[in-house]
């Protein structure tokens with residue numbers, strides 16, 4: 824399987840509830856590698872760029888208010904099939920439909936407070952890493968354990 828990079832956001836509800844590190848830990852424990860990490864307060868410009876696909880939807884104003892409410896954590900995770908793996912670890916967008924064992928199921932109840940963002944596909948991942956890490960380094964590094972997580 825191909826090595827991929829994907830963007831994860833720890834959203835304001837997770838930050839306020841003290842769940843940032845327990846959530847990051849789930850991706851890390853799965854074997855995904857952190858290659859960039861940043862505490863950032865999203866302004867209107869970055870929030871609307873990130874959520875451009877949702878402009879005009881009824882939940883859009885609330886979504887922008889939510890994501891800009893306080894500092895959040897942006898992270899880039901790397902691994903084989905990282906895009907789908909992160910989405911799977913997050914669970915369905917609606918926490919009540921998410922599988923037990925996923926972040927959104929285990930920590931959440933409502934779609935507008937679903938704790939975490941993960942890029943939907945490889946194109947979105949490249950676009951979103953560009954938005955949140957513009958001009959900032961995403962590191963190439965080898966873990967001593969990489970051969971015990973990735974077969975090749």
Ligand code: IDP
Nearest residue numbers: 882885886915916934935936937939940941943
């Ligand atoms: P995703 O985050 O699982 O990719 P999207 O459909 O891309 O889900 O929606 C982006 C985000 O917008 C969701 O994670 C959620 O925070 C918010 N959202 C989506 N639909 C609704 C809704 O119906 N009400 C409130 N918030 C919503």
Ligand code: MG
Nearest residue numbers: 876941942943
């Ligand atoms: Mg989405």
